[in-house]
Amino acid sequence: MDPATAIWLENVTYAYEQGSRSVIDGLSLRVRTGEWVTVCGASGSGKSALAGLLSGYLPRSGGGHREGRIEVDGLDPATAAIADLASRIGLVFQDPDAQLVQGLVEDEAAFGPENLCLPPDVIRRRVDEALRDVELLERRRDKVHELSGGGRQRAAIASVLALEPPILVLDEAAANLDAGGRRRLLALLRRLHQAGRTLVTVTGRLDELALAAPRLVVLDAGRVVLDGPVEPLLREHRGRLARLGLLPAETRVSAAAAPAAAALRAARADASPPLLEIRGLSFAYGEGKRAARRRSGALPAGPCALRDVSMRICPGEWHILRGENGSGKTTLSRLILGLLPAPAGAVFWQGRDASRLSVYDLAAEIGYVFQHPEQQFVAAKVLDELLFGPRRALRLRAKEPTPEPLLRQAAELLRQIGLAGRESESPYVLSGGEKRLLSAAAGLMSGKRLIVLDEPTAGTDYAGARLLSRLCREAVAQGKSILMITHEPEFFAGEPTRIWTMEKGRLREY
Template sequence: MSSSAEASIYPLKLRNVAYSYAEDAKPALQAISLFAASGEWVHITGDSGSGKSTLAQLLCGYLPRTGGGIRSGELSVHGVDPAGEGAIREVAERIGVVFQDPDAQLVQGRVEDEVAFGPENMCCELSEIERRIVESLAAVELSNYRMDNVHNLSGGQRQRAAIAAVLSMETPILVLDEPAASLDAAAKERLLLLLDKLQQQGRTIVTLSGRIDEFAVAAGRLIVLEHGNIALDGPSERLLEQERINLVKLGLLSDRMQPGLERRASSMLKAEAEFEVEIEIEAEAEVHTQKAPSNKLLMEINNLSYAYDLNKGNVLKNISLSLYAGEWKLLCGETGSGKTTLSRLFMGLLDPPKGKVWWRGQDIARLSLSDMAQDIGYVFQQPEHQFVANTVLEELLFGPRAVQGLAPRERTPEPMLERAQALLAIAGLRGKERLSPYMLSGGEKRLLSVAAAMIVPKKLYILDEPTAGTDLHGAARLAALCREAVASGAALVMITHEPELFAGEQAATWRMNQGSLETEDQLHFFK
């Protein structure tokens, strides 16, 4: 068979592909071999650090072309090696990749410009560019946001904008790394239907996630990575039934998930609402579980409304709430419902109206951001945006060293080191102290960012989508960090699309609905 004929049948080919981020580093991928057929939907899963995102970046040529490192083996995307010289345009016309962090690939200001960027660089006619903009935005339901600035969108909306920008390229291969990380249930289902439609049109689809999700069920083929190797490869339904125990051990599937799952996404959505995480963490640190007193009022909001642009109406509408020390709140709601806006008003990252938001008896509108930062720790959706140090341990120690005014070469006090090691143990990061934070997997980065926020005691921690892209082991470690913070007397507000991951925790729910707040003492799955 000629190479061109083979490329048309198998547009994606990897033979013995290995990759290391540095010459003396442990390989992130080890002799990966797989062929993906034209029109096939392949889902790749694996726990944190298994090599999923590395593989996605190799497919589009970001690694090693831009990100460096050492790759060996044969990799072909429709007959082109993405790392080959002069292959940038050829690769861009053959494969589109949506990465975990949408902000990393949103390079323009306006949504329209983001979606037009690819077709413009392909020198498409103006009428063709317009068609692609209209169809791509409609596919992700962002038509009404065409003229908006991407940085004013919610996390889920930015993720959909990144998907639209890749769709507009109309590449025969589409790769999505953690495509549902910032999407609510309705948006996930719409994306599933879109990918199914694209597959029926003959596109080759590759999705990647840190656990068995709707996309793993919808794809006809499932590949499981473990320590940079392919551990399992076969039909999704068969592997979900026959390898269930192994998938649970890897933290990719809950042991409450029923075997014999339907291929369609609706069955997965139903199962997701029922499962619980029951992974025990073997940390070398003591985790305090006693419930802290909750009679001390920290924050009070009275009839708060907020608008970014008065001409577009209020994003938040008549919000009233109280938050006490030792409380853990899960802030839920559909994409764009106002969750992140509300949380940033808590911190003073956005300027609240005077007399509406009170922190420990003081009007936040009259407090400086530095004053608020002494009491409140905020962890953003993308942990890379907050990293400031060269190693994991230095990142963790940066905050407490700054608080104590230690000079760069001054020795870190032993109690501070002990606290850091305890948090590393809970987060599952022991043994990785000398690694760069950027060398961690997506789930590990999130755990590090939470641990770094909690190492200096605060009165309130705000975590924005901390479970996005994590496996179930990572979610359990995150829960352990949260339990310790709440037990110490801090309040905790977690923005999440996945409240089911915290079943059994002492957590109550605030639910946003089109800018309004609905409070519940406990949802049914927390009882």
């Protein structure tokens, strides 16, 4: 391969299963050494499969069938030795938990260099530099699982940077980062590019991070449909990019929507009995059960994750909870769900003190949609995943048929989220955006009274965000309540929402 070429694909086809539809279909692409390219495509376009093929994860670990020729720095990633490949290309996954393997932050960064049998002094230097690049140097001795979602994403980036690969592929690597984290990642990528690294950023939307690359490659149905400098493509193909869901479509808030949203925000707090009420909740980790349950006028001893939080959620309300990584959003959601012990007299579900309710009591009426759907799927088929919650609520046994009204509802939901005709496919072979929509639809169909959605738009394209918005709008119209945790409330502008902001453990209404 020409040394000026870092990545070369020629007529590449890939399917997750032999005989199934191809997610990469006759794709050819060349990336020059030292080039920075954004690969953008809607959910199901094949962009994550492409990233997996470049890194060698597909098909050697993730399975599937590949045809065609791929060379990465002169090696075929499907057959090259792992150590040789790891020294040439690094892949940052969208889901950091799928990539993290160690207990402590610095051990995570050291894992790759140690497996390459590098000298100890080289490992120490690389770990220090990688953690400094992602601003985790001061948290090097922290446990990875105690970091926020954005912190774990930065730890995953550090683990790849410590390998110092000349080629770096980032698959939705900013999906878990707040606005500040995305700005810092953008600055890091610019430094790496200036230093001569070859960068491929993979994304489902053309935001500031995606548009920073000089070259844009657009995928649709597993093929390259646009390829060239960013500015001319944006100028000449803006309408097409919007139709693909890669740019926000021009939206107009209906005449009824804005007054409805304003009316909801102005509604009296005592208009209806709340489903969930939190009164002056403060919480600190690491105190033990007795201290964590202490209820007094003073804050708990030690560093507080939450400080004097009060909130109410009534039937048919849609609330958005935003805040920077580490602000306390996840802690609050875990207390609501009973996954952390709530202090007595602070959290109430339908008027009952949640500290006296079991996790199972709360789970019967509060649903939670994970940020990473793969961690939540329980069925082998798309349709069965959607029907799992409603069937459980009806206590149907495995061989008992699903009632016809539920089947019609499921069919309509699958049509709305673009999965009609794919009822028998595995949820795991869906694209990232499709998985998120299926998981959200399953949560909203579960029959729970309150649904907590954790970062449901992370890494999705604009079309997927619009579909999710419609699902939520219909759910609250039917009387369900929604608490959505997101860094991206702008996707839901004009919807009948209330917005809360977490700042260093304190809650305020926007």
